Amino acid sequence: MKKFLVPTDFSDTSKNAAKFAAQVAAGVKDANIILYNVSDKIAAGSDGSLLTETDDDRAIVLGTALQNLKTEIQPFAGGTSIDCVLETGSSLVENMERYVRHYHIDMVIMGITGATRLEQIFMGSNTLNMVNTGLCPVLIVPPECTFRQIKNVVLASDLKEVATTTPVEPIKSVLDIFKPTLHIVNVDHEHYVAVTDEYKAEINVLEKMLADYKPEFFFIRQYDFLEAISQYALDKNIDLIIIVPKKNSFLGGLFKTSHTKKLAYHSHIPIVAIHE
Structure with missing residues (x-):
């Protein structure tokens, strides 16, 4: 149950x-x-x-x-x-x-x-x-959010040490409720034409961890995470965003507490927060 x-x-x-x-x-x-x-x-x-x-x-x-x-x-x-x-x-x-x-x-x-x-x-x-x-x-x-069938879900990932920082079982428990198409999105202003070998290695690990859900990976070169994820959600008709706040993040994106707050307060799309 x-x-x-x-x-x-x-x-x-x-x-x-x-x-x-x-x-x-x-x-x-x-x-x-x-x-x-x-x-x-x-x-x-x-x-x-x-x-x-x-x-x-x-x-x-x-x-x-x-x-x-x-x-x-x-x-x-x-x-x-x-x-x-x-x-x-x-x-x-x-x-x-x-x-x-x-x-x-x-x-x-x-x-x-x-x-x-x-x-x-x-x-x-x-x-x-x-x-x-x-x-x-x-x-x-969010206030005044109306329910629609959850078909497309974004999992925001920094793709850093995913083997130890990704709460796999709680994420799977959420995905099993909705059985959606899974988009794994990484926002980083340092992305260039090609994804680095370090990112490729992390992708392989995360892809194996979530293989049952056939994830699709997307990379956005942008400074402002909130703006990037909001536009992506609009473009891809996203129904739910999964975020993994990190307690001791050194990153400058979503994964700082202040940025998580901003997304929670300003998103018009439901968010599932799952701590690492």
């Missing part, structure tokens, strides 16, 4: 991500969606005022909201089972980490917003912090 954890705060962005998750799961045999909400316990008023809401009251309201969201997305999920989980805690990401570990979640699917810098700080941090845990693939659904 494929288990998809879908956190929601009942915002339009998170509801859209839940609908997207339902449509993904509809195409997966034996899938399960877990709609997930974490709520703080209610503390006493600092000014001594009486509280009119109790923890039980809040649990009832949030539980009802989860059930309503389940009802809303069920028509898009086919026969996929949808569960609702409500937990208390002070940190969404810490709660999710425990849940992912304990229940062996295959993928987290969540939205991200970030039209302004403040939205990026306050609303996007949970998504990127979940990516940084490296526990499982995180599918990031």
Whole structure:
């Protein structure tokens, strides 16, 4: 069974991500969606005022909201089972980490917003912090992104030490969900007319690692990764981008955390982030 954890705060962005998750799961045999909400316990008023809401009251309201969201997305999920989980805690990401570990979640699917810098700080941090845990693939659904069948997937690769830095099994688990045409794209401003022998050696290794998916390799000579990958996605009708953020990258492209953030906030195409 494929288990998809879908956190929601009942915002339009998170509801859209839940609908997207339902449509993904509809195409997966034996899938399960877990709609997930974490709520703080209610503390006493600092000014001594009486509280009119109790923890039980809040649990009832949030539980009802989860059930309503389940009802809303069920028509898009086919026969996929949808569960609702409500937990208390002070940190969404810490709660999710425990849940992912304990229940062996295959993928987290969540939205991200970030039209302004403040939205990026306050609303996007949970998504990127979940990516940084490296526990499982995180599918990031841009605001207002609508689902379409995922036929063409880009895997962005720096083609550096791929044998030790490529998280092969998590990548395969994502590809097995969609069974797409796989494009492996490398963006580097130092590319010349011919691919170097070093790159050719790395290509051979990665091609063997992902042989079941018959990858096609593409090289783009350009400084700006975001611009390059966005244009490639448009030209090739790409439906999903897979990125592998690196913790200690010395490269100047996508693989720095700041560039990963930029892609996550500005892409109109869903992204799956899989840590090395």
